[in-house]
Amino acid sequence: GAVAGLAVGAAVASAAAPVYVAPPVYVAPPVYVPPPPVVVSQPAYVVPAAMPLGTQLASVPAGASRMVVNGVTYYQYGPTWYKPYYGSSGVYYEVVPTP
Secondary structure (H helix, E strand, O other), rough: HHHHHHHHHHHHHEEEEEEEOOOOOOOOOOOOOOOOOOOOOOOOOOOOOOOOOOOEEEEEEEEOEEEEEOOOOEEEEEEEEEEEEEEEEEEEEEHHHHH
């Protein structure tokens, strides 16, 4: 009978013990933190200085614009205008006044 009494006492004790229920866990949504801005400075556009009239070159600067004025071909780069000429060594370009 002692074993039965012990078993009944344990059953009554476990039934009377409170059941632990964990409190709800709240998770906050993630917070968006934008990255710092990237600042890239652009190189300043530099207009080349005008070359002296009559200066002769083997080629015009890279990026020179080809233009036809009154049927004559010129090249312009910044404030400087070039006119192509044909010589014994090939084409050369001379700085000329603005057409």
